[in-house]
Amino acid sequence: MQIYNTLTRRKEPFTPLVAGKVSMYVCGMTVYDYCHLGHARVMVAFDVITRYLRHRGYDVTYVRNITDIDDKILKRADENGESITALTERMIDAMHEDEARLNVLPPSQEPRATGHIGDIVAMIETLIEKGFAYPAENGDVYYRVRRFADYGKLNNRQLDDMRSGARVEVDVHKEDPLDFVLWKSAKPGEAHWPSPWGNGRPGWHIECSAMSTCCLGDTFDIHGGGPDLTFPHHENEIAQSEAATGKTYVNTWMHAGAVRVNQEKMSKSLGNFFTIRDVLAEHDPEVVRYLLVASHYRSAINYSVDSLVEARKSLTRLYTALEGVASDSSGQTNDVADTYRERFTTAMDDDFNTPEALAVLFELAREVNRAKSEAPDNALPLAAALKQFAGVLGLLQQSPQIFLKGSQQQGVALSEAVIEEKIAQRQAAKANKDFAQADAIRDELAALGIILKDSREGTTWVIEAIQ
Numbered sequence: 001m002q003i004y005n006t007l008t009r010r011k012e013p014f015t016p017l018v019a020g021k022v023s024m025y026v027c028g029m030t031v032y033d034y035c036h037l038g039h040a041r042v043m044v045a046f047d048v049i050t051r052y053l054r055h056r057g058y059d060v061t062y063v064r065n066i067t068d069i070d071d072k073i074l075k076r077a078d079e080n081g082e083s084i085t086a087l088t089e090r091m092i093d094a095m096h097e098d099e100a101r102l103n104v105l106p107p108s109q110e111p112r113a114t115g116h117i118g119d120i121v122a123m124i125e126t127l128i129e130k131g132f133a134y135p136a137e138n139g140d141v142y143y144r145v146r147r148f149a150d151y152g153k154l155n156n157r158q159l160d161d162m163r164s165g166a167r168v169e170v171d172v173h174k175e176d177p178l179d180f181v182l183w184k185s186a187k188p189g190e191a192h193w194p195s196p197w198g199n200g201r202p203g204w205h206i207e208c209s210a211m212s213t214c215c216l217g218d219t220f221d222i223h224g225g226g227p228d229l230t231f232p233h234h235e236n237e238i239a240q241s242e243a244a245t246g247k248t249y250v251n252t253w254m255h256a257g258a259v260r261v262n263q264e265k266m267s268k269s270l271g272n273f274f275t276i277r278d279v280l281a282e283h284d285p286e287v288v289r290y291l292l293v294a295s296h297y298r299s300a301i302n303y304s305v306d307s308l309v310e311a312r313k314s315l316t317r318l319y320t321a322l323e324g325v326a327s328d329s330s331g332q333t334n335d336v337a338d339t340y341r342e343r344f345t346t347a348m349d350d351d352f353n354t355p356e357a358l359a360v361l362f363e364l365a366r367e368v369n370r371a372k373s374e375a376p377d378n379a380l381p382l383a384a385a386l387k388q389f390a391g392v393l394g395l396l397q398q399s400p401q402i403f404l405k406g407s408q409q410q411g412v413a414l415s416e417a418v419i420e421e422k423i424a425q426r427q428a429a430k431a432n433k434d435f436a437q438a439d440a441i442r443d444e445l446a447a448l449g450i451i452l453k454d455s456r457e458g459t460t461w462v463i464e465a466i467q
Contacts, residue, residue: 001349004298006230006253007154011351016221022053022060023220025212027229030067031091032076034275035098037259037266037303042226044289045256045297047104048393052348055392063215064107065208066092068114069201074190084191098276101285103394109215113207117193120202120210123244124182132243136173139185139198145178148239154253155231180236182206205236213241223250227258257300282418286398287312293354293393305447316404318390321365323400324372325383334378337385340364344389354393361389419450423459
């Protein structure tokens with residue numbers, strides 16, 4: 001098995017620290033708001049990676065943390081007039097609902113930052129004792145970046161090139177502008193915990209260093225996250241953890257690709273920002289998951305209505321192959337199925353190459369369709385293999401009859417209320433002479449098989465099959 005290592009910028013043979021076992025930590029959500037499509041990308045990517053490692057026989061300990069204390073959380077709780085606990089618990093429940101709908105398996109452990117304050121304080125004390133950190137007069141504690149000789153190795157950056165970086169915070173209490181905060185002193189009325197430096201709360205970076213090492217040890221196999229975390233978050237994790245323990249922090253670094261919307265960066269300012277529940281309110285969760293799986297985990301994904309339509313068509317092809325084949329054929333195999341099993345494994349062993357693995361599934365689906373008409377007895381083991389391999393990707397988990405019925409209706413993911421709301425949005429756009437937006441709404445509905453018909457009496461709609 002080969003995995004691309006962000007640290008070395010190349011694929012490397014994967015050899016876990018302990019034979020037969022894999023230890024993996026992935027940076028989770030800061031729970032101040034609903035999860036968005038970028039979060040879904042990371043959730044699904046590392047869910048597939050976990051499923052495949054287990055499929056290959058590894059005992060995987062998958063740790064994904066929750067950041068439940070943070071500046072954004074404090075600000076949002078204050079804006080909402082609710083307690084921090086009420087906000088974070090509500091958002092954690094929503095996150096779990098979103099994951100379940102996307103068929104994302106729960107991690108082995110899900111530590112929360114507030115549950116590891118003691119471990120965080122202990123790590124900061126160690127860094128101070130070793131000269132890698134210092135308390136400031138204002139009660140904050142900072143990390144001495146220049147003291148760690150390898151700082152920048154994950155991102156291939158030189159220290160002096162970082163001074164002008166946008167993410168370098170200017171603070172009169174720092175010895176060096178590059179230094180970053182480990183402990184923040186509490187402002188009046190803020191949530192806080194006691195520490196040797198006064199009441200306060202942890203900085204974001206130290207939370208993951210403490211939680212990961214507490215759960216997995218000083219060194220572990222895989223650390224993952226989103227594309228925006230390589231710097232400064234993961235760079236800072238390496239500096240903190242290796243300075244504290246004197247050991248290599250992580251052997252393999254993995255990062256998922258970004259999500260773009262209609263070829264543009266997803267952003268609230270651009271009006272193309274979607275939460276997971278926004279998307280799942282209108283689209284079949286398995287179709288959304290397929291879209292996320294169909295691209296290699298390191299590649300950027302383009303989210304659009306057209307891409308979802310294509311995802312549904314692809315899933316329809318796979319479900320059609322399973323239609324009419326007995327569902328209790330899991331124990332059967334034959335030489336043809338074994339050949340496809342080898343090809344699927346070869347694809348996934350190559351840095352979890354899901355596009356190539358899906359190509360194998362489509363070829364296997366053609367074999368199933370051929371066998372159903374020419375050699376029905378062979379259809380059973382082939383269909384069993386198709387369902388098994390797709391299951392490793394978290395796909396084909398519905399009854400073929402249920403999925404295909406929904407595909408034929410095309411409007412299955414849109415309730416009448418949602419359709420009428422979109423029509424109202426289109427009418428408002430036309431009234432504002434925003435004809436581009438009006439056309440975009442019409443095209444979006446048309447792509448889902450919902451055809452709008454304008455007349456003097458208003459706008460009506462019908463469902464038509466997509467050719």
